[in-house]
Amino acid sequence: VNGGTLAMDRAREQLLAPAGLDEALIGRALGRLAGGGADLADLYFEATSVRRWALNEGRVASGGFSMRQGVGARAAHGGSVSFAHSADFREMALDETVSAVRTLARHGDANRHPDGIAIASAGAAHSLYPPVEAASAEDAAAWIALLERIDRIARAADPRIVHVEANVRATDTTMFVANADGQSAADVRPATVVLVMVVAEQNGRRSRGQGGFGGRWGLEGFTDAGIDRMVASAVRIATTNLEAIPAPVGEIPVVLSSGYPGVLFHEAVGHGLEGDHHRKGLSAFTGRVGERIAAKGVTVIDDGGIPGRLGSLGVDDEGTSPDRTVLVEDGILTGLMQDRFNAGLMNVRSTGNGRRQSYAHLPMPRMTNTFLTNGQEDPAAILASLDRGIYATEFGGGQVDIVTGRFNFTTMEAWLVENGKLVAPVQGATLIGLGHEALKHVSMVGNDFGLDAGMATCGKEGQTISVSVGQPTIRIDQMLVGGRG
């Protein structure tokens, strides 16, 4: 069990008590922050420590540790937000941070809560991930051994592997948020990711492959089987690409395998359904809720409540429990993702998608775990249906232009297919499409749903956070593939 009183006790002990703070002092600071009538005001406290170990050329010769903590103070009046943060939140420093926000907000000296705001004791408990210490100093020898094993199995997998790099990054975050409505919540968030990069060489030609594996857990979550899978995938990508030919150019059918290629839905519809873009009228999907944007059988969900996933949150960074939001239901655009600020202005409720990179950043509506749900088709039959096209199994990431709805993503492992058979691997190519058009061409949805291996990140307005993406195998009848021809 995590969140609730357990996390609150942890936050008191690790965050608040060392700075001499208690709920009464925080309530008084919140009263000043809300001043004469902010529509929303909150204080977000956070402590983070990170440990990393890196392997290069067969040895772990690099390790690091970092620690940081701070408070972010926000007040909103209508659509105008003021925000300041500080690494120091002892009483005096907290006062100064609140004063900085009041100065920015330019709403005078009034204070409707001279005695402070009474803060409810704790948010809801959850069991999405345990309150373990992922970045424990005690685990050093085990992490080093794990990285050395990655090096061994990668080199043993194929004699053409000439270079292996791997690293682990384990993060512990304890957060506490309290707002001017008297609500508060705390959470303890472990997160660990192992990454591997290999280089293969053959006849003077070099190519790289990469993979990752992670979740909201510590060392105990890294099974040998999971590590073996990650390394095998990286080795396969590198050795496959040794033979890659230039990708074709033009509008052709594509089949995307299950798992990480679901980044398509993160880019093609996810970002366009974040509430802030709709409030500002900037999304290509603005005004299209209720319209058909995809073929029947296409259902896309954002769910922050999947156990162990890096995109999951017991409570979001505003203290709201995350929803399972249906974004596209059987092809019809149905839902938006909201934080408290945008939800308040749009007169709806938060869906628990208020996330921030750290205390030093403003929360925004962000995705959690976003995926296409299972369909009926056999993945082998989907591939066999391709007369001439591209079969893509790994992508290097994607982007979307919210305003036009035009998204792109780049293949890292893909094949040219003819008559349902793999002909040759192709070099990286950018695939582009228009969010409200491309999904109409999804003609087959497989029954082999999978999420990514636990290493996906998402960037928005300069803030990077962990997410998950996923899908079953799908066929898209028409997509622009931009290879060298």
Added chain:
Amino acid sequence: MSGFLTHSEADLRDAAAFAVERAQALGAQASATARNEGSARIEVKGGEAQKAERDAHQTLTITVIRDSRQGTASTAAIDRDSIIRVVEEASLIAAQVQPDPEDGLPPREWLAFSGAEPELHEAGGNYVEALLSTALDIDRAASGASAPGGCSIQVSEAVAIATEGMWALATSDGFCRSSRYSDHVRWCLMLATDAEGSASEFFESRDRRVTGLASPDRIAGEAIARARSVLNARPAPIWRGPVMFEPRAAAGLVGELAGALGGMAQCRKMTFLPDPLGRQVAAEHVCLDEDPFEPFGLASGGFDSDGIAGSVRPIIENGVARGLFLSTYSARKLGGRSTGNAEGFYNLRLSSKRRGGTRQEMLAKLGSGLLVTGFQGGSTDSATGNWTRAVKGLWIENGEVAHAVRGVTLAGEIPAMMKNIVAVGDDLTRLGSVRTGSLLIDDMQVGGGA
């Protein structure tokens, strides 16, 4: 103390030196950096502030080296107790990792104990009020822009940001220097709407001095002109031939070229330019020069995070590679001397021995083809140089803009692209660390039709 800084340069030098002393007391060599940065950001729309943010942070990072074993630790609080804690953490890590003979401090004789220090800081006044009034001015100047029939051009956001920062480096060889800088950015983001939907365009001005920035009227005017240019876009054809890159896109290509000459890429052989020194890596009229010391340069510095100074030098001369960007670590791996580039490259300038001409003359040289105005995504394979992008741009016919394009991909191989540079325009523009004019490159693959 003006502006946003919460510490003085002397505070930072003291904190870094204290960390190094603590590590030395544990019998180790060490280097420490201390940084402090503060900023304010104001975003305006419709004559009102939408967001007002104040940022202030500091970090101390200590690297401890004992018997070629190295550990690093950092803290966002730079009080003595926190520094003592991270020195102990770094020391513990150094005891756990395996030795790497290339790790460790640079030889003392490489260090820039003194030497040129470019001016990078301009003292500021009442930043928040000034930023608000600037952002309001940009918003006002960009509002009410005229658009062709059936179209509209509106302000999405007008933003003004001011940053002040400084950093100090101390090492157990007695090095202890600091540097301070300022940085100002303003931009205007516009929304251009036609019958097909909307698209956004922007114009940004950045300088270390307020006096070096474009005026609110110019920022608004450029943003409006760019927004107008993207209206009524049409698909591009699938097409192979010459492509011209506006400076803001060209700067990205220069960055790719410089990245391939970086020390770590060279050590790992993860570069499409292996063993490049003395070899032809670009068209023979192309030169690339580095200058660490340009006053108020956006990538200037007197020394890197190893304490080593860079130099004014040619990187590419008549298309031939003459220099790499090396840190102490990568220099040791490659068997050379650091070039003072532990933090990456300093100010770069791409030029040509051939006359390039104005933008209009460059477009005439292009004749018919694609003018790339920006990148929207894609990737570069660092091993092969395979390069693929989604791009924004304009279709050119007979040297004139015919129409904006939408849904376009562009692909090539960077080594070939660099050799296929036909001309570098006279429209030299500074974009962060890179100065370049427009680039005209032959034989690119355009994909369109979406």
